[in-house]
Amino acid sequence: MSILSKSDLTPPFFPVSPEEPEQVVPGQCGVCPAGCGIYIHFHHGQLVRVVPRKEHPQGICCPRGTRAPEIVYSRDRLTVPLRRVGPPGTAQFEAVSWDEALDIIADRLNISQVDVE
Numbered sequence: 001m002s003i004l005s006k007s008d009l010t011p012p013f014f015p016v017s018p019e020e021p022e023q024v025v026p027g028q029c030g031v032c033p034a035g036c037g038i039y040i041h042f043h044h045g046q047l048v049r050v051v052p053r054k055e056h057p058q059g060i061c062c063p064r065g066t067r068a069p070e071i072v073y074s075r076d077r078l079t080v081p082l083r084r085v086g087p088p089g090t091a092q093f094e095a096v097s098w099d100e101a102l103d104i105i106a107d108r109l110n111i112s113q114v115d116v117e
Contacts, residue, residue, distance in 0.1 A: 026053060029065040036061045047072055
């Protein structure tokens with residue numbers, strides 16, 4: 001079992017030059033339901049790190065929350081809605097527009113509402 005240092009939990013994920021200051025914004029973490037108070041560090045408009053707000057009642061941010069930049073900028077992150085085109089479990093999907101995805105969801109909710117009434 002390895003012990004993580006504070007620098008392991010809050011690394012900058014992009015090179016940050018000391019000549020250009022980071023913008024720091026207070027916020028609330030949304031990675032999990034705990035709602036930890038955080039400071040969000042931006043450099044040239046990109047999220048570079050997240051650190052806990054000590055004055056917040058939680059006073060901490062879990063390792064998942066401090067890895068928010070990795071989540072936001074992951075190559076594997078979905079950026080468009082997908083619709084299943086094959087049987088479940090076959091991982092066959094096609095990209096659809098946001099409007100089309102919302103229409104599909106609304107139609108399914110309307111069908112569910114009719115079933116209940």
